[in-house]
Amino acid sequence: MDFERIPRTTRFLDPRQNYSETSIESEIRRDPLTKLSGRIAHFAGAQFPELDLEELSRLSLSHGPCPFCPELVEKVTPKFPTAIHWEGRFHRGEAIVFPNLSPYDTHSAVTAMTTAHLAPVRALTPERLQNAFGVSVEYFRAVQRAEHHMGYGLISWNYMPMAGASLLHPHLQIYATDHPGNFLGAEIHAGKAYRQRTGRLFWEDLVAEEKQRGERYLGTMGQTIWLVPFVPQSFIGDVQAVFPDRFSILDLTEDDIAQFCQGLTAIFRFMENRHIYSFNVGFFPGQGPEDATWVHARVSFRGMFNPLLRSADVSAIRQLYDEPFTTIKPEELAHELRPHFH
Numbered sequence: 001m002d003f004e005r006i007p008r009t010t011r012f013l014d015p016r017q018n019y020s021e022t023s024i025e026s027e028i029r030r031d032p033l034t035k036l037s038g039r040i041a042h043f044a045g046a047q048f049p050e051l052d053l054e055e056l057s058r059l060s061l062s063h064g065p066c067p068f069c070p071e072l073v074e075k076v077t078p079k080f081p082t083a084i085h086w087e088g089r090f091h092r093g094e095a096i097v098f099p100n101l102s103p104y105d106t107h108s109a110v111t112a113m114t115t116a117h118l119a120p121v122r123a124l125t126p127e128r129l130q131n132a133f134g135v136s137v138e139y140f141r142a143v144q145r146a147e148h149h150m151g152y153g154l155i156s157w158n159y160m161p162m163a164g165a166s167l168l169h170p171h172l173q174i175y176a177t178d179h180p181g182n183f184l185g186a187e188i189h190a191g192k193a194y195r196q197r198t199g200r201l202f203w204e205d206l207v208a209e210e211k212q213r214g215e216r217y218l219g220t221m222g223q224t225i226w227l228v229p230f231v232p233q234s235f236i237g238d239v240q241a242v243f244p245d246r247f248s249i250l251d252l253t254e255d256d257i258a259q260f261c262q263g264l265t266a267i268f269r270f271m272e273n274r275h276i277y278s279f280n281v282g283f284f285p286g287q288g289p290e291d292a293t294w295v296h297a298r299v300s301f302r303g304m305f306n307p308l309l310r311s312a313d314v315s316a317i318r319q320l321y322d323e324p325f326t327t328i329k330p331e332e333l334a335h336e337l338r339p340h341f342h
Contacts, residue, residue, distance in 0.1 A: 001209045003020045003230050004030040018292050031231045033202050034186045038231040038324035039317070042152040048275040048303060056161075057118035068112040073098075077110075078173065093131035099141050102174070107143045107150075108175040111136045119170045121268035125130055129261035130254075137173045137257070140249055151178040153249030155297075161314070162278035163302040184284045191292040203294040207242055216334045217249045219341030222259035223255040226341055228334040229298070232326045236276065236301035238332040239267055246295040249285040260297065266340040267299055274336075279304040326337040 006028040014022035026041035060066070067076045077098040079088025084107075090097035102106040112133040116123065133155065140153040158165040158174045165171075180188065194202040206270045207340055210217045210227050216241070218226040225242045232238040236259050241263055243256055271279070285295040305311045 001032050002030075003032055006030075016281070029227075029231045032206065034135050034183075035190070036186065038233075038326060040326045040329055042327060052276055053118060053277070057168060059148075060116070066117050066167060066169050068167060068171055069112075070115045070118050073137075077101075080109075080142075084139075084142050090142075092135035092136050092254055094128060094134045094136070095132040095291055099136055099175070100175070104173070104175045104314065105177040105179075107147075108173075108249070109136075109139055111139075111172040112152045112172055113170040115171065117169050121271055124170070124264070124268065126258070127263045128264055129264055130258055131259045132170075132172060133261065134254060136172055137249060137252055139174060140176060144250060150176045150250070150287075152176070152184070152287055153178045153283075154180070155249070155281070157279075159279035159280070160278035160302075162279045162304060187284060188214070188286060188293055190293045195284055195292040201292060201294070203242060203296070204244070207244070215331045217236055218334060218338050221262050221341070222255060224256060224259040224263060226263050228330045228337065229323060230330060231322045232300070232330055232333075233278075233298065234300040234302060235305070235325055235327050236303055237326060237328045238301070239299045241265075241299075241335065243295040243297075247286050247289045247293070249283060249295060252295065257286045263341070267337070270337050270340050271301070275316060276301050276303060 008026045008028065010024045010026065011021060013019040017037065024042065028037055028039055030037050031232040065072055067073065074089075078087070078101060080099055082088075088098075092282045095111055095113055097109050098112045100110050107179055111132050114120070114123070114128055119128075121146060136155055137153070140150060143153075153176050155173065157171075161168070169320065179185075191202050194200075199206075205246070207225050207227075214230040216230065218228065220226070223244055225244065227242065229238050229240050240262055243252065243260075246252055246256060271277070280300045281295070281297060283295065283297045284293070286293040305313055305315070313323070317325050
């Protein structure tokens with residue numbers, strides 16, 4: 001398996017060192033499956049100051065109540081047709097699933113994860129997480145029963161405004177679609193080609209290779225394997241969970257979800273230590289074994305390049321050239337994260 005690195009060296013006369021010649025190293029990497037590239041480079045402006053989450057919560061409610069809070073959620077959110085759910089909404093613990101008023105596809109829903117409007121990562125307990133992800137999979141099962149076809153069951157999470165959340169209240173975006181999106185589509189296309197070329201599954205080989213190398217492998221919780229991807233998507237870095245022998249979102253068991261949530265809580269401990277307040281989560285499933293991909297999920301840390309200016313962490317290189325730019329080497333991130341997985 002090829003983990004391609006293309007080193008780059010920049011030389012200039014540095015005013016910080018009386019204009020003596022200075023060398024700065026950077027790197028271009030190619031994803032071992034898709035061959036899509038990303039860049040790893042030092043960026044001096046990345047800072048992680050403490051945030052006042054209570055003030056952020058007050059600001060989020062300053063123009064009106066939250067529709068996902070308990071006093072409103074049953075009154076203002078839509079209901080599913082009876083073919084999907086006879087009562088109109090799915091419930092498990094504090095989590096509630098209802099149709100998305102701004103749908104992404106024919107079957108598109110929202111999972112309000114907690115009754116609390118503000119839920120710092122320390123409040124996102126394994127029970128809360130398991131209920132939210134578990135009831136989301138339950139929704140996909142209902143779509144499959146009603147339609148006899150579901151496509152790709154996608155679960156995404158924008159946690160806190162820096163990750164693109166339109167509401168502070170923790171919630172998941174979940175939708176069933178025949179169109180997996182560009183990144184997952186590229187993975188599936190490359191995974192099929194890999195199986196045709198080698199007779200093996202890329203994801204099985206990746207896990208074996210990462211365990212053997214030990215550079216980015218974090219640990220295994222139950223059957224769920226945790227890695228830092230060779231080419232991250234975030235400027236801070238990503239963490240990846242791989243679910244062996246699970247080919248569709250419908251294949252995930254309650255144990256799989258529990259193990260994933262256990263890994264999330266380990267990541268949350270790391271986030272608190274580093275003052276990282278925001279992240280995205282995305283699940284990447286196939287439709288079934290024919291797509292030659294094991295279900296996997298990414299946790300992508302989010303922040304601001306310059307907190308003083310509230311500058312977004314997505315610049316032209318990512319937004320327009322679609323080239324991920326990361327300031328922390330995946331191997332260094334793995335070194336920091338690994339103790340939280342043991």
